[in-house]
Amino acid sequence: MIAAASGEVLNFPILSALVILPLIGSIVVALLGKSRPEWIKLGALTSSVTTGALSLWLLGAFKSGEAGFQFVSQHLWISQWGISWHLGVDGISLFLVVLTGILFPLVIVGIDPHHNETSYFAWMLLLQAGVMGSFLALDLFLFFVMFEIVLVPMYFLIGGWGYDQRVYAATKFFLYTMAGSAFMLVGIIATVSLAQRDLGVVTFDLVRIAEGASFSTNAARWLFVSFAIAFAVKVPLFPFHTWLPDAHTQAPTGGSVILAGVLLKMGTYGFLRFGVYLFPQAAMWARPVLFTLAVIGIIYGAIAATMQRDLKRLVAYSSVAHLGFIVLGTFALTSQAVTGAAIQMVSHGVSTGALFCWWA
Amino acid sequence: MIAVVGAATALYAATVAVAQNDIKKVLAYSTVSQLGFMFLAIGSGAYVAAIFHMITHAFFKALLFLGSGSVIHGMHHEQDMRRMGALRKVMPITGFTFIIGWLAIAGVPPFAGFWSKDEILLYVYANNRGLYVVGLVTALLTAYYMTRQVIMVFYGKARWNDNSAEHGAHGEITPHESPRVMLIPLIVLAVLSILGGAMQLPFSKDLHFLEHWLAPVVEESEAYIGKSWAYQNKYLLLLVAIVVAVSGILISISVYSKSKFKVIEPKILEQAWNYDRAVSRVVGGPGAATFNLIAWIDANIVDGIVNGVGELIRSIAGSVRRVQSGFVRTYALLISFGAVAILAWFLLREFCCDRCSLR
Numbered sequence: 159m160i161a162a163a164s165g166e167v168l169n170f171p172i173l174s175a176l177v178i179l180p181l182i183g184s185i186v187v188a189l190l191g192k193s194r195p196e197w198i199k200l201g202a203l204t205s206s207v208t209t210g211a212l213s214l215w216l217l218g219a220f221k222s223g224e225a226g227f228q229f230v231s232q233h234l235w236i237s238q239w240g241i242s243w244h245l246g247v248d249g250i251s252l253f254l255v256v257l258t259g260i261l262f263p264l265v266i267v268g269i270d271p272h273h274n275e276t277s278y279f280a281w282m283l284l285l286q287a288g289v290m291g292s293f294l295a296l297d298l299f300l301f302f303v304m305f306e307i308v309l310v311p312m313y314f315l316i317g318g319w320g321y322d323q324r325v326y327a328a329t330k331f332f333l334y335t336m337a338g339s340a341f342m343l344v345g346i347i348a349t350v351s352l353a354q355r356d357l358g359v360v361t362f363d364l365v366r367i368a369e370g371a372s373f374s375t376n377a378a379r380w381l382f383v384s385f386a387i388a389f390a391v392k393v394p395l396f397p398f399h400t401w402l403p404d405a406h407t408q409a410p411t412g413g414s415v416i417l418a419g420v421l422l423k424m425g426t427y428g429f430l431r432f433g434v435y436l437f438p439q440a441a442m443w444a445r446p447v448l449f450t451l452a453v454i455g456i457i458y459g460a461i462a463a464t465m466q467r468d469l470k471r472l473v474a475y476s477s478v479a480h481l482g483f484i485v486l487g488t489f490a491l492t493s494q495a496v497t498g499a500a501i502q503m504v505s506h507g508v509s510t511g512a513l514f515c516w517w518a
Numbered sequence: 519m520i521a522v523v524g525a526a527t528a529l530y531a532a533t534v535a536v537a538q539n540d541i542k543k544v545l546a547y548s549t550v551s552q553l554g555f556m557f558l559a560i561g562s563g564a565y566v567a568a569i570f571h572m573i574t575h576a577f578f579k580a581l582l583f584l585g586s587g588s589v590i591h592g593m594h595h596e597q598d599m600r601r602m603g604a605l606r607k608v609m610p611i612t613g614f615t616f617i618i619g620w621l622a623i624a625g626v627p628p629f630a631g632f633w634s635k636d637e638i639l640l641y642v643y644a645n646n647r648g649l650y651v652v653g654l655v656t657a658l659l660t661a662y663y664m665t666r667q668v669i670m671v672f673y674g675k676a677r678w679n680d681n682s683a684e685h686g687a688h689g690e691i692t693p694h695e696s697p698r699v700m701l702i703p704l705i706v707l708a709v710l711s712i713l714g715g716a717m718q719l720p721f722s723k724d725l726h727f728l729e730h731w732l733a734p735v736v737e738e739s740e741a742y743i744g745k746s747w748a749y750q751n752k753y754l755l756l757l758v759a760i761v762v763a764v765s766g767i768l769i770s771i772s773v774y775s776k777s778k779f780k781v782i783e784p785k786i787l788e789q790a791w792n793y794d795r796a797v798s799r800v801v802g803g804p805g806a807a808t809f810n811l812i813a814w815i816d817a818n819i820v821d822g823i824v825n826g827v828g829e830l831i832r833s834i835a836g837s838v839r840r841v842q843s844g845f846v847r848t849y850a851l852l853i854s855f856g857a858v859a860i861l862a863w864f865l866l867r868e869f870c871c872d873r874c875s876l877r
Contacts, residue, residue, distance in 0.1 A: 400821040462813045
């Protein structure tokens with residue numbers, strides 16, 4: 159069923175397009191790259207610019223002031239498990255989608271890899287597809303897939319086009335984030351099985367679980383923690399942040415821009431969309447810890463940033479500090495605070511992305 | 519609390535400005551001092567007075583800074599007041615407008631600064647008489663150091679060629695008036711400094727234009743002093759302010775122009791009570807060392823734990839790997855051990871079912 163909000167039917171699956179277009183672009187670039195090298199960048203640019211244009215159109219067509227998800231696109235995928243291709247956008251994800259749509263074309267047009275352009279742009283576009291997917295996914299399984307899809311291109315981008323210690327940094331990034339996500343996987347499966355008792359059916363659908371299922375206090379807290387671990391590593395929250403300085407320093411410029419601008423926001427978005435949406439009371443319970451970690455991150459990140467000699471490392475630590483602010487705002491759980499956090503996500507993406515472009 | 523901080527700032531900066539020799543440094547510390555006044559006003563609940571002073575201060579401080587810029591330009595980029603003097607004759611318009619700015623900041627009626635400063639002092643008196651005294655002392659010092667500046671720059675003997683041999687490439691300089699593009703803003707600001715007080719004259723409620731304009735925002739929280747002794751005797755306080763300003767000017771004239779008293783400019787004042795140096799030394803020394811330590815801790819200890827976990831897993835995996843030796847005879851041995859163990863389990867279960875708890 160494809161529909162826009164307010165009953166008006168939009169005959170174009172825009173959200174699916176946002177995810178699939180970069181994917182198609184990635185495949186096209188990968189296949190054509192060897193035979194037509196002059197078209198590589200053009201192809202990549204076309205794909206990402208179209209995606210960007212669609213995201214900007216989405217920004218205009220979005221009806222603000224309406225709660226709930228808009229432009230929802232839902233297709234059954236694995237029916238025994240209730241897994242569907244469920245995409246939707248609301249106020250929080252809208253700006254992240256637009257940020258992604260704008261940042262990727264800029265990175266593709268502005269920064270050239272020194273070798274192997276084909277693979278570079280193919281991985282970039284795959285990365286864009288994954289990021290878009292994770293911002294738009296409303297199905298727990300789909301979100302997990304997208305969350306993990308993001309790791310592979312990033313690993314190759316850092317490892318293949320980075321600086322001296324790129325392999326170490328890439329491996330660390332990959333393993334650390336995946337270890338966190340392992341907890342989330344357990345959490346997702348547990349959530350689904352616990353929700354089955356209330357809902358009667360096995361479903362991975364976020365909206366159904368969030369609105370239909372209730373969890374016992376203890377269970378909700380454990381589940382929240384499992385999700386929180388994954389996002390804490392991704393954000394990154396002190397003390398799970400040490401992969402970030404290495405990843406940022408060793409990544410190629412384009413990789414750094416995307417890492418700082420978009421990937422870190424997946425963690426904070428995840429806190430809002432999964433942590434708070436699914437387990438609000440547990441989120442309240444976890445506040446003191448998260449506040450403490452966020453504030454430590456802010457001050458500690460800033461202090462560590464002050465004395466760095468490597469400029470990229472400095473910006474990496476400053477990202478730790480700024481993302482600490484976002485987490486602080488998210489868990490203050492007032493409307494203004496969450497709005498501020500959402501704005502900070504976008505502004506940090508833009509400003510830190512620009513800072514890293516300095517090295518191009 | 520805010521009032522105390524404001525008063526302290528005002529007094530601190532005013533004492534420092536007395537001993538500065540760079541024409542712009544005097545004005546810089548003067549600005550800090552006047553901002554202290556504004557915060558003193560805010561702390562005493564006089565929001566309108568604070569904004570009033572902010573506006574008039576904008577007029578005369580901009581005038582003074584642009585005027586000093588004109589002086590520096592005319593003096594071929596010389597900024598040290600000890601090498602100036604008698605510039606009034608060579609730069610008449612700059613001098614005249616600077617003097618208007620001087621009278622405004624010193625708090626001489628009818629210039630703008632007087633009205634705003636008086637309004638502040640009125641509210642401060644109603645709030646805390648100790649702070650009022652500090653405010654008066656600061657006003658005195660303000661008049662004092664500004665008069666000192668005017669005398670050193672525009673009056674007295676022309677000192678600009680006294681050490682011309684030390685100037686190096688400069689040699690003799692001939693100061694001149696600045697071009698019109700610099701003078702016209704000075705004139706505009708001078709007019710504003712003269713007339714600016716009109717937005718909030720204390721004589722009647724109808725003349726409180728600024729207060730009425732700001733009322734929607736500040737009316738609720740503005741301190742009400744209508745019934746205080748200060749308000750009843752506001753014209754007396756007005757007179758006190760005038761006396762303080764004029765005496766500051768006269769003392770300064772007698773020290774710097776008439777040389778009746780010795781010049782007192784202790785070194786500590788010129789060094790701004792060594793506050794800046796102290797801050798730099800703390801931040802540069804132990805501060806930087808602490809921050810370096812934290813950065814080191816993050817890179818080695820926190821990250822060390824992460825890498826340590828990785829190493830631990832590697833070493834465990836390395837040991838466990840040895841089980842997969844590829845040596846089939848070991849596998850056969852382990853299979854036989856396992857078979858014996860399973861057999862033992864079933865046999866023991868059968869024969870110990872009464873007493874043992876393996877069932």
